[in-house]
Structure formats: C-alpha cells, structure tokens
Amino acid sequence: MTGTPIDTQGTRMLVIATLLCSYPGIDATGQAHMEYPPNTYVIPTPDPVMFPESFYMHCFEKGVDGILIASCGTDSPYEGSYDQLAARIPKVYALMKARGISIRRLKLTAICSVCTKAFLKEVSDMEAVMAELGPVSGEMTAVPA
Amino acid sequence: MAERRSKPKGADKATPATPATRATPQQPVRGEKVGVYVCHCGGNISDVVDVDRVATEASQLEGVAVARHIMFMCSDEGQKAIVDDIEALGLDRVVVAACTPKLHEATFRRALQRGGMNPYLFLPANIREQASWAHPHSPKAATEKAIALVRAAVAKAEMLEPLDKVRVAAVHRSLVIGGGVAGLRAALDLARQGVGVTLIEKSPFLGGRSVQLHTVFPTEDPARPLVHRLIDEVKAERNVSILTNTEVVALTGYVGDFTITLRTTPRGVSRDLRKSAEAIAACPVKVANEFNDGIDERKAIYQPYPGSEPDLPAIDWATCTRCGDCLTAAGAGIDLNAEPVETRIEAGAIVVATGFDHYQPRPGEYGYAASPRVVTLPQVHRMLDPEGPTGGRLEIDGRVPRSVAFIHCVGSRQIEGVDEPGPAGKLHEYCSRVCCTATLQAANELRKKYPDTAVYDLYRDIRTYGRDQEPYYVDSSKKGVVFMRFANEDRPKVEVVEGANYPLKVTVTDTLTFGAEIEVPVDLVILSVGVQPRDISEFIDMTHAPVGADGFLLEVHPKLRPVESAIPGLLLAGTVQAPMDITESTSAASAAAAKVTALLASDHVEMEPFVAKVDPSRCDGCGLCLDACHYAGAIALQDVEIEEGVVEKRAYVNPVACKGCGACVPSCPVSALDVASWEIDQYKAMIDAITAQPLIAGAR
Numbered sequence: 113m114t115g116t117p118i119d120t121q122g123t124r125m126l127v128i129a130t131l132l133c134s135y136p137g138i139d140a141t142g143q144a145h146m147e148y149p150p151n152t153y154v155i156p157t158p159d160p161v162m163f164p165e166s167f168y169m170h171c172f173e174k175g176v177d178g179i180l181i182a183s184c185g186t187d188s189p190y191e192g193s194y195d196q197l198a199a200r201i202p203k204v205y206a207l208m209k210a211r212g213i214s215i216r217r218l219k220l221t222a223i224c225s226v227c228t229k230a231f232l233k234e235v236s237d238m239e240a241v242m243a244e245l246g247p248v249s250g251e252m253t254a255v256p257a
Numbered sequence: 258m259a260e261r262r263s264k265p266k267g268a269d270k271a272t273p274a275t276p277a278t279r280a281t282p283q284q285p286v287r288g289e290k291v292g293v294y295v296c297h298c299g300g301n302i303s304d305v306v307d308v309d310r311v312a313t314e315a316s317q318l319e320g321v322a323v324a325r326h327i328m329f330m331c332s333d334e335g336q337k338a339i340v341d342d343i344e345a346l347g348l349d350r351v352v353v354a355a356c357t358p359k360l361h362e363a364t365f366r367r368a369l370q371r372g373g374m375n376p377y378l379f380l381p382a383n384i385r386e387q388a389s390w391a392h393p394h395s396p397k398a399a400t401e402k403a404i405a406l407v408r409a410a411v412a413k414a415e416m417l418e419p420l421d422k423v424r425v426a427a428v429h430r431s432l433v434i435g436g437g438v439a440g441l442r443a444a445l446d447l448a449r450q451g452v453g454v455t456l457i458e459k460s461p462f463l464g465g466r467s468v469q470l471h472t473v474f475p476t477e478d479p480a481r482p483l484v485h486r487l488i489d490e491v492k493a494e495r496n497v498s499i500l501t502n503t504e505v506v507a508l509t510g511y512v513g514d515f516t517i518t519l520r521t522t523p524r525g526v527s528r529d530l531r532k533s534a535e536a537i538a539a540c541p542v543k544v545a546n547e548f549n550d551g552i553d554e555r556k557a558i559y560q561p562y563p564g565s566e567p568d569l570p571a572i573d574w575a576t577c578t579r580c581g582d583c584l585t586a587a588g589a590g591i592d593l594n595a596e597p598v599e600t601r602i603e604a605g606a607i608v609v610a611t612g613f614d615h616y617q618p619r620p621g622e623y624g625y626a627a628s629p630r631v632v633t634l635p636q637v638h639r640m641l642d643p644e645g646p647t648g649g650r651l652e653i654d655g656r657v658p659r660s661v662a663f664i665h666c667v668g669s670r671q672i673e674g675v676d677e678p679g680p681a682g683k684l685h686e687y688c689s690r691v692c693c694t695a696t697l698q699a700a701n702e703l704r705k706k707y708p709d710t711a712v713y714d715l716y717r718d719i720r721t722y723g724r725d726q727e728p729y730y731v732d733s734s735k736k737g738v739v740f741m742r743f744a745n746e747d748r749p750k751v752e753v754v755e756g757a758n759y760p761l762k763v764t765v766t767d768t769l770t771f772g773a774e775i776e777v778p779v780d781l782v783i784l785s786v787g788v789q790p791r792d793i794s795e796f797i798d799m800t801h802a803p804v805g806a807d808g809f810l811l812e813v814h815p816k817l818r819p820v821e822s823a824i825p826g827l828l829l830a831g832t833v834q835a836p837m838d839i840t841e842s843t844s845a846a847s848a849a850a851a852k853v854t855a856l857l858a859s860d861h862v863e864m865e866p867f868v869a870k871v872d873p874s875r876c877d878g879c880g881l882c883l884d885a886c887h888y889a890g891a892i893a894l895q896d897v898e899i900e901e902g903v904v905e906k907r908a909y910v911n912p913v914a915c916k917g918c919g920a921c922v923p924s925c926p927v928s929a930l931d932v933a934s935w936e937i938d939q940y941k942a943m944i945d946a947i948t949a950q951p952l953i954a955g956a957r
Binding site for chain 2: 123124132142143145146150159185186187190192193196225
C-alpha cells in the first residue's frame with residue numbers, strides 16, 4: 113500500500129488490536145513507514161473476547177463503516193479466548209443482518225506482532241469493502257420494534 | 258497499596274475468602290481536569306502532524322484543563338511539565354499523545370506518581386506509529402486522525418479510576434520442572450541468586466537428552482562431562498533439593514504462592530546396593546532401551562550409562578515383574594515393595610524445562626521400519642558414542658557402511674497434502690532448527706572416522722544458523738560430503754533392493770544439477786528427524802498454560818516477554834517452548850531464572866491491576882460468568898449482604914487468579930462485569946469521540 117494514492121472514500125475503519133499481538137504489529141507497520149489510509153483507527157484491548165455483541169452494533173450505529181478484529185488467533189495467550197471470540201462473531205452477524213448491515217463490514221482475523229504485510233492486506237481488503245458498500249448509515253435500517 | 262491475600266493458609270488457594278460485603282453501587286469519580294500533552298518527538302511527529310493544532314483542539318474539549326505541545330515529552334522537561342501542572346492546576350487525569358505506549362507508558366505513569374497522582378489515571382494516545390509514521394504523505398489527514406485519537410483518549414481518561422497494584426505475599430522458593438540442561442542451568446542460576454529451588458525430574462536420572470550425545474556443537478566438547486559438571490555444580494548448592502522419579506500431580510495457587518503436590522516413584526534401589534551388575538544381569542525382562550533410541554535392549558532394572566546421576570540403577574515399574582531375581586543376585590539394596598510418595602511443596606514461581614521429543618517417523622516414511630538400514634540421527638548419535646551400544650562404531654550387521662545418505666527435514670516443515678498429521682492430528686509445520694547443524698556434524702564425523710565411506714546429504718534447504726556453526730557446512734564440503742537438493746513436492750524415494758550390491762536405493766531429483774534424477778546406492782539411510790513437543794498435557798490442564806499452534810508452550814510475547822508464560826509466575830526454559838540447541842536452551846533457562854529472581858526479590862509480588870471487576874449492585878448472581886472463565890478460582894460466587902439481613906450470591910473476582918482477558922465480560926446479561934481500565938463504556942466513549950470527528954475524506 114506504500115506510495116499508492118489514498119482515497120478514504122469518506123468512511124471510517126475501526127481496528128480492534130490485541131496488546132500482545134496485533135497492536136505491536138500495527139506499531140511495526142508505522143515504524144517501517146508502511147502507509148495505510150488515515151481513516152483507520154486502532155483501539156487496543158487485552159483480548160477482543162471482552163466485547164459483547166452490542167459493542168459492535170454501537171460502533172456501526174455511531175458511524176464506523178468497517179471493523180477489523182485483529183486478534184492473536186490461536187496464539188492467544190488467554191486460554192480458550194479465541195474459540196469464544198470466534199463463536200461470538202456469528203451472533204454479531206445475525207444482529208447486523210437484522211439491521212440490514214452487510215456482514216462483510218466485520219472481519220475476524222489474526223495479526224501477529226510482526227505481521228505488517230498481513231495487516232496492510234487486511235486494511236486494504238476492508239477499505240475495498242467499505243468503498244464498495246459506502247457508509248454504513250446508507251444500509252442500516254431502523255431498530256426493530 | 259492494597260495487600261490482597263485471598264485465602265487462609267492451607268485453604269484452597271483458588272477460592273476467594275473475602276468476607277461478605279454489602280452491595281453498594283460503584284460511583285466512579287469522573288475526571289474534570291485533564292492535562293493533554295502533545296509530543297513533537299523531535300520532528301518525528303511534528304514534521305507531519307500539526308501538533309499546535311492538535312493541542313489547540315484538545316484545549317477546547319470539555320474537561321481539559323490544559324493542553325500543551327512539547328518537543329520531547331519523555332525528556333526531563335516533558336515529564337516536569339506534567340508534574341508541575343498536576344501541582345499547579347490540580348490535574349486529575351493525564352493524556353500524553355506521543356509514541357507507542359510500549360515505549361514510555363511506564364515513564365509517564367512514574368511522572369504522575371511524582372506529582373502525587375495515581376499512575377493509572379494516565380492514558381497514552383499513539384500519534385507517532387499510528388499517525389505521523391503511518392501517514393507521512395498525508396499531513397492534513399494525519400493531523401485530523403491525531404485529533405481524533407486525542408479526543409478518544411480524553412474521553413476514556415475522564416472515566417478512568419485510580420487503581421492499586423495487586424500485591425501477593427511471595428514464597429521465596431521456586432520449582433524447576435525438568436532435570437535436563439535447561440532445568441539444571443535454571444536451578445543453578447536461581448540458587449546462586451539466593452532463591453531456593455526444588456528441582457524435579459520425571460525420569461530416574463538427571464541430564465536429559467544432552468547426555469545421549471557424544472559431542473556438542475559448535476565447541477565439540479564431550480557432552481556428558483559438560484552436563485555432569487553442571488549437575489555437580491547444582492548438587493553443590495545447599496538450597497537446591499533434587500528429586501528424580503518425580504512429577505507434578507496437582508497444582509493450585511498463583512504467582513508468589515503456588516502449592517504443588519509431587520509424586521515420587523520409588524527408585525527401588527538404595528545405596529546399599531553393592532552388586533549392581535549382578536542384579537541387572539539377573540533380571541529376565543528385556544525391553545527396548547530408550548536411552549539408546551531402541552538400538553539395543555535393557556533390563557527392567559537398569560542404568561543408562563556408568564556414572565549416571567544418580568550413579569545407581571533404577572527399576573522400571575512398568576515392565577518389572579517383581580520376580581525378585583535381582584534381589585537374589587544382589588543380596589541387598591533392592592526394595593520391590595516400595596510405594597510412591599506424595600509431598601506438598603510451596604513455590605513463588607515455577608520454571609518449566611520439560612524438554613522435547615524426537616520426531617518418530619511413520620512406518621514407510623523414507624523406508625523407515627521397512628528396513629533396519631533406515632535409522633534416525635539420534636540412533637546414529639548413540640552409535641558414535643564410544644560408551645554407546647556399538648562402542649562408537651557406526652555399523653550395520655557388524656560392518657561399517659560403505660555409503661550413507663542423510664535426509665533432512667524428516668518430521669519438520671511438514672505441509673498439508675504431502676505429509677500426514679501425527680497422532681495429535683497436527684503437522685509439524687515449523688523448522689526444527691537444530692537438525693541441519695547436527696546432521697552436518699555427524700556427516701563430518703563419519704567422513705573423518707571412515708574416509709572410505711561415501712556420505713550424501715539430501716536436503717530441502719540447509720542453514721547452519723548459529724555462531725561458529727557455518728564451518729560445519731564448509732568443512733563438510735571440504736571433506737567430500739556430496740550435497741543434493743530436493744524440492745518439497747518431489748522428495749527422495751528410498752527403496753529396498755533385494756540381492757543388489759547395495760541394499761538400499763535412494764532416488765532423488767536434484768535441483769542443484771537442474772533436475773537430474775540421481776540414483777544413490779547406499780548401505781544406510783539416516784533420517785534427520787525433527788524436534789516435537791513433549792506430551793505434558795496433564796501439566797497444561799493443571800496450569801492452563803497457553804500452547805501455540807505448533808504444540809509448544811507459548812510465551813507472552815516473543816520479543817518483549819520471551820520466557821514468560823501468560824500464567825504469572827510460570828516461566829519457560831528451553832525446548833518446552835520451541836526447538837533450540839543447547840546454547841539457546843541454557844540462555845533461555847538463565848533468562849527464566851533471572852525473571853524468577855526479580856519476581857521473588859522482595860517478600861511480595863506485585864501484579865498489574867487490570868483484572869475483571871464486578872459491580873455488585875448490578876450482579877444478580879446468575880453465575881454465567883463462571884462458565885465463561887477458563888481460569889480456576891478467578892471468579893466465584895460468594896454471599897453478599899444486599900440489604901440489612903438479606904444475603905444473596907454475587908460474583909467475586911479473585912484478582913490474583915484473574916488474567917484480565919475479559920472473557921467473562923460479555924457473558925454477563927446485566928453488564929455487571931468489566932476489566933479495570935478496559936471497560937466497555939470507556940470503549941464506547943472512545944468510539945463516540947472518534948466518530949464525532951469529521952470524516953477524513955481524501956484529505957492530504
């Protein structure tokens with residue numbers, strides 16, 4: 113992605129990054145001056161397993177157009193957490209569908225502490241999804257009664 | 258700081274023993290005077306991000322008392338600015354927008370402490386790695402993003418609560434599991450630094466796998482004297498107790514205060530045994546000798562080599578028939594009726610040095626088990642040992658082979674669709690790292706010892722990666738070892754050829770000669786088998802120590818915390834963590850020992866307070882959080898007086914046992930759980946702040 117024109121398409125991406133894996137990996141991307149779109153906001157967490165389904169919906173409702181969960185994958189230092197996280201994602205998808213939100217706007221992936229290229233690819237892929245779908249506000253339906 | 262010792266001595270340490278408390282709503286004090294400091298980082302940030310504008314925007318946020326931009330926030334000047342503002346303006350929260358928190362989070366927390374503030378009321382905003390350095394050609398967008406990140410940090414900071422480190426009284430003693438070189442090295446370092454050690458070894462003898470080697474690379478030192486020197490040094494330490502034939506059968510507690518139940522299987526032999534050779538000779542049982550990797554057999558009463566540690570035979574109870582022939586021959590010093598003994602010890606920290614296993618080739622893999630002339634490199638190591646089963650001679654059917662082929666990467670770097678998964682259903686996708694040099698060491702030794710023996714080296718890739726290891730590759734070329742390289746998808750074929758001059762034929766498509774198919778007639782094929790994780794599943798079940806996808810125990814972070822397990826107080830030493838050579842194993846062991854020493858340096862252990870917390874005013878005692886938590890005793894239900902005379906169950910978090918992952922948080926149907934400093938409402942406030950910032954649309 114380095115050196116390519118950046119067109120952020122008027123969208124926002126949230127990256128949920130684990131303190132021990134993806135957050136250092138994203139730092140390493142910056143340290144290498146490997147560029148990615150500035151509409152990408154990273155929030156650190158010990159483990160994304162902590163987020164309930166409602167948190168993701170809160171993000172979409174507030175105008176986050178794509179969410180990348182950059183987990184540790186099966187290398188999570190926390191016992192069983194990745195399986196629990198992975199099991200939660202279909203439940204989030206169900207809520208997203210109920211609100212008319214494309215499930216492509218949420219992706220669970222694993223980024224390690226040196227996975228700079230993998231991070232750039234995931235960001236690029238999500239940027240493409242957001243560019244194709246446009247702002248989430250355009251497809252979100254009202255909260256069902 | 259609050260001292261939390263959640264159990265009476267002798268009680269189950271995983272059970273919180275906090276007395277019942279009255280449920281009162283938590284009412285965090287919201288920050289009202291936030292100090293915001295924006296760092297130039299020389300020009301690393303300010304060359305891209307308009308730091309003056311970021312500070313100006315921050316100063317206009319509600320709750321912000323002061324916002325400054327300073328050349329280097331990590332400098333004395335920068336830290337002094339924080340301290341001065343705390344004192345002059347009465348700041349109650351601090352946000353520093355600078356580099357990654359991995360670098361200076363602790364620096365700024367200490368600055369808050371010097372100003373008299375709780376250090377956990379600090380929050381970083383990463384505007385260097387994640388703004389100026391990531392978007393150097395988009396200064397306007399980088400500035401907008403930095404503003405959003407600062408807004409988010411302020412929003413969260415206002416909701417932070419003061420925290421105290423979790424403090425646990427520490428036992429100034431350690432447990433080292435494994436009596437190989439890593440465990441011995443760790444035990445010696447710990448003892449010399451004043452930490453008491455209980456060193457346990459599951460087998461009856463110390464030394465691990467290293468004593469099976471003849472010499473070690475790259476120094477070519479004889480292996481056994483090297484290991485025995487280490488053993489002697491450990492034995493000389495007064496505060497080390499060594500237990501062989503011993504394993505962990507139960508483990509409770511937490512960093513600083515583990516209680517471990519050990520089971521010691523009787524040796525069956527005492528120092529009164531004077532006629533070892535007679536006793537061993539009299540034993541009618543014969544089983545494969547694991548010390549010699551199955552080349553020969555041993556008895557049920559056995560000693561792997563003369564001078565082993567301890568220098569006494571031991572009885573293998575799994576195969577002993579208790580016929581008594583050994584006792585009859587020896588006369589005394591053998592007890593066939595001894596029972597296992599269980600003991601309980603306490604330790605503040607545990608070093609895991611349980612080692613590795615060699616990959617066992619599948620029958621038929623490169624002709625293994627189809628011919629006795631297909632052997633493994635560890636078997637060849639035993640043959641080359643002058644004190645080994647063949648007296649140091651590499652021989653097959655009593656003859657030195659005329660032609661030998663090594664094959665690399667057997668059981669390493671396996672790939673789906675080509676290799677078959679092992680018994681655990683897993684492929685060994687990793688490189689075992691040590692095999693290349695070990696193979697070349699053996700190849701060189703063969704060429705030196707048997708100049709008339711042709712040596713072929715068939716490899717996929719080859720790398721002698723450590724200091725002073727490259728000469729093995731150079732020497733092998735000079736000594737006439739013939740290299741051939743095969744592609745992973747076109748591996749060598751080993752065939753038994755009946756009646757031919759050479760009993761085996763290896764066919765390889767050699768990419769070094771542009772794909773020529775070469776047939777190599779050999780007397781012996783040596784498989785350079787990889788390193789695989791040893792099965793320590795029972796210990797893993799006890800401790801919940803994380804395991805990597807490769808099956809080895811996982812460190813918290815390969816670079817930042819390379820010998821620490823995510824389980825506080827559990828340190829990793831050597832090949833329990835990954836394939837390593839002896840140099841690396843002992844280095845890791847010393848690192849683990851140093852970590853334990855630092856951990857147990859005082860009479861208590863301090864841990865970060867980022868653990869789960871319960872709002873008892875919301876909790877209804879449903880217990881769903883207990884199911885979500887994977888850590889024994891981290892969360893439990895306890896009686897709480899919710900009003901005068903009314904006691905109900907409420908969730909309680911044991912801050913020592915909790916790992917702070919937050920798995921319990923989404924399980925709560927009434928949102929009564931959070932992780933301190935990583936609370937869901939704080940995250941929502943960050944999202945609200947980020948999305949309140951105008952969209953960055955094509956900004957440059």
